[in-house]
Amino acid sequence: MKTINIFLGTIQGVKNFVNTVSKLECDVDIVSGRYVIDAKSIMGIFSINLSEPVMVRIHADGEAAEEAAELLRPFQVK
Numbered sequence: 001m002k003t004i005n006i007f008l009g010t011i012q013g014v015k016n017f018v019n020t021v022s023k024l025e026c027d028v029d030i031v032s033g034r035y036v037i038d039a040k041s042i043m044g045i046f047s048i049n050l051s052e053p054v055m056v057r058i059h060a061d062g063e064a065a066e067e068a069a070e071l072l073r074p075f076q077v078k
Helices: 011-022 062-071
Strands: 002-006 027-032 035-038 054-059
Touching: 002 062, 054 062
Parallel strands: none
Antiparallel strands: 002 054, 027 035, 027 054
16 A cells, blocks of 8 residues: 555646546545545545545555556656
8 A cells, every 4th residue: 555645736637637537447435534435436536525634545555545646756756
């Protein structure tokens, strides 16, 4: 499992993120506080606070996790 922090901020950002994550074969979750949401669910994402960065958990190992993280790099914050 790999974790990264992302910021979505806008409706267009959420749409782009869901379209990108939907291409992945592995499971991806968003963690916001005590909530864990399926990152492929646009309705789920809109149920959390998008004004702050959130953590993404990529449920893959090795090369698959690195490829997924690379796809999500445009959304990543340090």
